[in-house]
Amino acid sequence: MNQQTESRAEVSVRWLDDGQQWAWRRFLEGTSRFYEALDRAHDVGMPLTLSEYHLLAQLSEAPERTLRMSALAEFLALSRSRLTHTVDRMEARGLVERRPVPGDRRGVNCVMTDAGFAALVDAAPQHVMAVRRLLVDVLEPEEMATLGRAMAKVADAARAEVARAQDAAGQAGLRAANV
Amino acid sequence: MNQQTESRAEVSVRWLDDGQQWAWRRFLEGTSRFYEALDRAHDVGMPLTLSEYHLLAQLSEAPERTLRMSALAEFLALSRSRLTHTVDRMEARGLVERRPVPGDRRGVNCVMTDAGFAALVDAAPQHVMAVRRLLVDVLEPEEMATLGRAMAKVADAARAEVARAQDAAGQAGLRAANV
DNA sequence: CGGACGTAGTTGAGCCCTCAACTATGACCC
DNA sequence: GGGTCATAGTTGAGGGCTCAACTACGTCCG
Numbered sequence: 001m002n003q004q005t006e007s008r009a010e011v012s013v014r015w016l017d018d019g020q021q022w023a024w025r026r027f028l029e030g031t032s033r034f035y036e037a038l039d040r041a042h043d044v045g046m047p048l049t050l051s052e053y054h055l056l057a058q059l060s061e062a063p064e065r066t067l068r069m070s071a072l073a074e075f076l077a078l079s080r081s082r083l084t085h086t087v088d089r090m091e092a093r094g095l096v097e098r099r100p101v102p103g104d105r106r107g108v109n110c111v112m113t114d115a116g117f118a119a120l121v122d123a124a125p126q127h128v129m130a131v132r133r134l135l136v137d138v139l140e141p142e143e144m145a146t147l148g149r150a151m152a153k154v155a156d157a158a159r160a161e162v163a164r165a166q167d168a169a170g171q172a173g174l175r176a177a178n179v
Numbered sequence: 180m181n182q183q184t185e186s187r188a189e190v191s192v193r194w195l196d197d198g199q200q201w202a203w204r205r206f207l208e209g210t211s212r213f214y215e216a217l218d219r220a221h222d223v224g225m226p227l228t229l230s231e232y233h234l235l236a237q238l239s240e241a242p243e244r245t246l247r248m249s250a251l252a253e254f255l256a257l258s259r260s261r262l263t264h265t266v267d268r269m270e271a272r273g274l275v276e277r278r279p280v281p282g283d284r285r286g287v288n289c290v291m292t293d294a295g296f297a298a299l300v301d302a303a304p305q306h307v308m309a310v311r312r313l314l315v316d317v318l319e320p321e322e323m324a325t326l327g328r329a330m331a332k333v334a335d336a337a338r339a340e341v342a343r344a345q346d347a348a349g350q351a352g353l354r355a356a357n358v
Numbered sequence: 359c360g361g362a363c364g365t366a367g368t369t370g371a372g373c374c375c376t377c378a379a380c381t382a383t384g385a386c387c388c
Numbered sequence: 389g390g391g392t393c394a395t396a397g398t399t400g401a402g403g404g405c406t407c408a409a410c411t412a413c414g415t416c417c418g
Binding site: 013128149 | 194208215223326329344
């Protein structure tokens with residue numbers, strides 16, 4: 001307990017310097033305003049929200065335009081629960097369909113319908129133009145490349161941290177079971 | 180009508196090249212996983228959510244630890260409605276207080292309480308360590324600087340687009356009124 | 359076999375956010 | 389000075405997301 005208190009003490013914190021603080025705040029504000037504007041672009045004049053669009057885009061690149069729910073959740077960085085709810089809504093609109101996975105009766109495949117493909121094709125130009133207007137064309141090519149490399153590292157770090165947390169939770173469960 | 184159809188035609192869309200596509204997807208995945216992990220870090224062991232933390236951080240730097248609701252909304256890139264709801268919840272927990280603005284009876288000041296300040300000070304070390312672990316320390320200093328500059332541009336572009344959209348809505352309103 | 363554990367996906371309650379409508383006040387201007 | 393428009397903030401309904409609990413199936417192994 002004492003150790004935990006120690007590790008939370010302010011003493012050992014390396015605060016951000018001014019440049020880091022500035023960059024971090026720009027990141028916060030930039031991501032927030034960017035996604036807000038992109039969402040808005042989808043709301044006016046596109047029948048697909050941003051996450052629906054990404055879901056269909058992912059499916060469109062898969063063999064048979066089909067992916068297992070779990071694979072889709074992993075690719076899109078969505079929770080299983082959120083994916084279930086999202087697919088519920090899209091299925092009701094006829095954009096995707098659920099099918100059993102042959103050979104694994106736990107699994108569910110998500111298949112893009114023709115209507116789903118049509119909706120994707122219809123929305124794609126506006127979507128890409130918005131991404132250009134708000135991100136790609138705003139940056140120098142070299143900035144965009146650096147942004148990509150940097151965010152790839154960030155994604156890895158976050159993935160690793162979440163995995164660590166889940167392991168720790170598993171250990172805690174074991175400990176509890178052993179009491 | 181015909182013109183609108185034309186302007187949406189696929190013909191004139193400049194699609195993303197492979198490098199741009201890669202960078203854009205890294206950005207999507209990176210931001211998604213980063214905020215998920217940071218939220219999680221706040222949920223376990225901190226009494227403040229990420230947006231509550233930022234709200235208090237902003238107040239802590241203002242004179243008298245006080246800001247008008249509208250100024251706070253602008254700084255934090257929150258909608259007025261969202262800020263109202265968030266402040267409702269924080270006020271119920273004693274972290275902030277509402278006061279009338281002297282000299283403008285429309286306005287409401289948001290003031291950080293001592294309890295709010297204490298909560299901020301308590302959460303700050305863990306928050307900063309998480310931001311380092313997930314972002315700052317993952318990148319080269321030069322990458323972090325570029326990220327900051329890039330996101331500043333992106334924020335400006337998004338702000339400009341939203342402002343344009345609001346102007347257009349205003350024009351539409353005028354037109355409707357003139358019919 | 360059969361029990362324990364892991365994986366796949368769903369469910370529903372609760373929470374937070376968005377959106378549009380609303381109240382109230384200030385600013386402008388003829 | 390009284391209409392008109394702009395600004396400030398709130399409200400509540402509706403919708404999406406999170407979280408924990410749950411069902412169902414697969415896998416491993418003694």
